[in-house]
Amino acid sequence: MNTPEETLDPEDWEATRILAHQMIDDSIRHLDDVRSRAVWQDMPDHVRAHFAMPAPKVPQPLSAVYAELQTYLLPYSMGNIHPRFWGWYMGSGNFTGALGDFLAAVDGSNLGGGTTGAALIDAQVVGWFKEIMGFPASASGTLTSGGSMANMVAHTVARNAKAGVDVRAQGILAMPQPLRFYASDQVHSCHQKALEVLGLGAVALTEVRSDDHQRMDVAALEAAIKADIAAGIKPACVIGTAGTTNTGAMDDLQAIASICKRHGIWFHVDGCIGALLRIAPRNKAMVDGIEQADSIALDPHKWLHTPFEAGCVLIRDAQLHFETFEMHGDYLQMQTRGLIAGTFLADYSFELSRGFKALKIWMSLKENGVAKFGRLIDQNIEQAQYLERRILAEQKLELVAPVGLNIVCFRYANGRSDEAGLKALNTEIMLRSQESGLAVPSDTTVAGKHCLRVAINNHRTTRADLDLFIDAVLKVGAQIEAEAGVKA
Numbered sequence: 001m002n003t004p005e006e007t008l009d010p011e012d013w014e015a016t017r018i019l020a021h022q023m024i025d026d027s028i029r030h031l032d033d034v035r036s037r038a039v040w041q042d043m044p045d046h047v048r049a050h051f052a053m054p055a056p057k058v059p060q061p062l063s064a065v066y067a068e069l070q071t072y073l074l075p076y077s078m079g080n081i082h083p084r085f086w087g088w089y090m091g092s093g094n095f096t097g098a099l100g101d102f103l104a105a106v107d108g109s110n111l112g113g114g115t116t117g118a119a120l121i122d123a124q125v126v127g128w129f130k131e132i133m134g135f136p137a138s139a140s141g142t143l144t145s146g147g148s149m150a151n152m153v154a155h156t157v158a159r160n161a162k163a164g165v166d167v168r169a170q171g172i173l174a175m176p177q178p179l180r181f182y183a184s185d186q187v188h189s190c191h192q193k194a195l196e197v198l199g200l201g202a203v204a205l206t207e208v209r210s211d212d213h214q215r216m217d218v219a220a221l222e223a224a225i226k227a228d229i230a231a232g233i234k235p236a237c238v239i240g241t242a243g244t245t246n247t248g249a250m251d252d253l254q255a256i257a258s259i260c261k262r263h264g265i266w267f268h269v270d271g272c273i274g275a276l277l278r279i280a281p282r283n284k285a286m287v288d289g290i291e292q293a294d295s296i297a298l299d300p301h302k303w304l305h306t307p308f309e310a311g312c313v314l315i316r317d318a319q320l321h322f323e324t325f326e327m328h329g330d331y332l333q334m335q336t337r338g339l340i341a342g343t344f345l346a347d348y349s350f351e352l353s354r355g356f357k358a359l360k361i362w363m364s365l366k367e368n369g370v371a372k373f374g375r376l377i378d379q380n381i382e383q384a385q386y387l388e389r390r391i392l393a394e395q396k397l398e399l400v401a402p403v404g405l406n407i408v409c410f411r412y413a414n415g416r417s418d419e420a421g422l423k424a425l426n427t428e429i430m431l432r433s434q435e436s437g438l439a440v441p442s443d444t445t446v447a448g449k450h451c452l453r454v455a456i457n458n459h460r461t462t463r464a465d466l467d468l469f470i471d472a473v474l475k476v477g478a479q480i481e482a483e484a485g486v487k488a
Contacts, residue, residue: 010062016062019062019063019066022066023066026070027095027098028095030074031081031095034081034082034083034460035082035083037082037437038079038436038437038438039079039082039084039085039434039437039438039439039440040077040078040079040082040085040434040437040440041075041076041435041437042435043076047072047076050072051072078090079440080092080093080440080458081093081460082440082460083458083460083461083462083465084438084439084440084461084465084468084469085439085440085458086439086440086441086442086453086454086455086456086457086458086461087434087440087441087442087453087455088442088455089245089273089302089407089455089457090301090302090455090457091299091301091302091303091304091305091306091308091457091458092305092457092458092459092460093305093306093307093308094305094306094307094364094459096360096363096364096367096368097305097306097307097360097361097363097364098307098360099360099363100307100359100360100361100362100363100364101307101359101360103359103363104118104355104356104357104359104360105356107356107359109356110353110354111143111345111354111355111356111357111358112344112345112346112351112352112353112354113340113342113343113344113345113346113347114339114340114344115338115339115340115341115342116339118356118358118359119342119343119345121356121358121359121362122143122345122356122358123343123345124358124362125143125312125358125361125362125365126141126142126143126312126314126358128365128370129141129298129312129314130314132276132278132279132370133275133278133290133291133296133298133314134278134290134291135291135296135314135316136316138318139314139315139316139317139318140314140315140316140317140318140321140322140348141312141313141314141315141321141348142312142313142321142345142348142349143310143311143312143354143357143358143361144311144312144313144349145309145310145311146272146299146301146308146309146310146311147188147190147270147272147297147298147299147311148190148193148194148311149311149313149349149350150272150297150298150299150311150312150313151188151190151191151194151239151268151270151272151297151313152190152194152197152198152350153313153315153325153348153349153350154268154295154296154297154313154315155181155191155194155195155198155237155268156194156198156324156325157295157315157317157320157321157324158181158236158237158266158268158294158295159172159179159198159200159236159237160320160323160324161266161317161320162179162234162236162237162266163175163179164176164177164234168324171199172198172199172200177232177233177234178200178203178204178233178234179200179204179233179234179236179237180204180205180206180228180233180234180235180236181195181200181204181205181206181236181237181238181239182205182206182208182221182224182225182235182237182238182239183205183206183207183208183216183238183239183241183270184207184208184209184210184214184215184216184217184241184244184251185207185208185209185210186210186214186216186241186244186245186246186247186249187205187207187239187241187244187270188241188244188245188270188272191205191239191270192205206224206228208220208221208224210249212447213249213401213402213404214244214246214247214249214401214446215249215250215251215252216240216241216251216252216256218252218255218256218259221238221256221259222259225259225263225265229263235263235265236265236266237265237266237267237268238256238259238260238265238266238267238268239268239269239270240252240253240256240257240267240268240269240270240289240290240293241269241270242269242270242271242273242274242275242277242286242287242290243271243272243273243274243275243277243405244273245273246401246407246409246444246446246453247401247402247404247405247407247409247446248273248274248384248403248404248405248406248407248455249404249405250274250286250287250404250405252289253269253287253288253289253290253292253293254288254289254292255289256289257289257292257293260294261292266294266295267292267293267294267295268293268294268295268296268297269290269293269295269296269297270297271287271290271296271297271298272297272298272299272302272311273299273302273405274286274287274405275287275290275296275297275298276298276302276303276304276373276377277377278290279370279371279373279374279377280374280375280377280378280381281371281374281375281378282378282381283377283378283381284374286404286405293316294315294316294317295313295314295315295316296313296314297311297312297313298311298312298313298314299311299312300312300361302457303373303376303377303380303457304361304364304365304373305364305373305376305459306357306360306361306364307360309357310357310360310361321348322347322348325346325347325348325349325350326347327347328344376459379459380406380456380457380458380459380461381405381406383406383456383461383462383463383466384403384405384406384407384408384454384456385403386463386466387403387408387454387456387466387470388403388408390466390467390470391408391410391470394470394474395414395415396412396413396414396415396474396477396478397410397411397412397413397470397473397474398410398411398412398413398451400446400447400449400451401446401447401451406455406456406457407453407454407455407456408453408454408456409444409446409451409452409453409454410451410452410454411425411426411449411450411451411452412425412426412429412452412473412474412477414477414481414486419448419449419450422449422450423450425477425480425481426443426450426451426452427443427450428480429452429473429476429477429480430442430443430452432476432480433469433472433473433476436472438468438469438472439465439468439469439472441453441454441469442455452473454469
């Protein structure tokens, strides 16, 4: 039996071209009309049921597949492209980056490595980040899925560098001393998760107390290091946070760098929120000292507004970075000529299969220039300061944490001090804001106070959007109090 051969290429390229053009046109309208839509809306039951259907067994026209997405996907997105999305810390994407993702998929290269234009673009983008962060050209780095993986890569290199044995060959049980990593009590949870995965356990992370501005207390750090040395525990790494997730607080990176140098400790900076302040003309001094780090994690999908996903880690010692991850099977032997020659990118991370995420970063930076992204960072910080002033001017609102960057933590208080009641009230304000489609704030707890959290990491946000939100918070807060019988 001679079975006909098949392909996934369309039978009618012309019809596909017409539909693809329609997709582009619809996408442009989707972005152009973003302000006319709700930031977010909940999904009705029939939409949830639609995505519970079994796998398709028969083909259907691509036009029908696309129509399905228009009905069931686009109306129910996260909303982070909207100018009033301030929940968590997302970035708002950009159209050129979306085109970059499309073109990267068409190119189809696996960025594990190889002698390709895609590999050169990947290396060039990492080189740009080294330049931006003040790292030498001899340093190393790799693009990652995001900040969690960037920090994971850095901690793996730091662990191996400080283990005291060849941990790749002998494992962590062969280490002569337990290792200790230090961070403020505001550190992102991905660091503990990384140390757990690396076999060191949560016990390896000491959370140093923070001050009343949520910055690491460097005197407490020094004391913790000395106590561990006396107890036979080896201080391995200090994690300085350039922009905490809760409030945007900036650790004193220069002071931490000095402590690390004095004790011979690896200095890592989690700069997933704030590292790119280096390009902000009015606020770059906030990250002075970051250039002294042994490793830095940063997120292009935040303040460079690269469409998800895109992270990066830089490692000062390229040889240590290479020795931590390099491994080749018989099926992947390096050559001096041909396709598998030169630097192999997978030798610097966990992943052999790597998408071409560099292209969307490369295109956006080429189109706009680094300076424009720096101005947009300054713009977001100015907007946070404006929001702070609006909050301080309203008697019913309470600022919960100092605004040092672009994250504003506040709550509707109206003179009340009952924490349980205030938590319920402000949670309801947040949920009604989201469900109405007006805005998406998140919530958090700072120094025991539950509050609303507005992270302004959005190139589409204007001051008018912030005014609209504050007016809504005051209105909704008063409505909830009236429903509960609370007098204004």
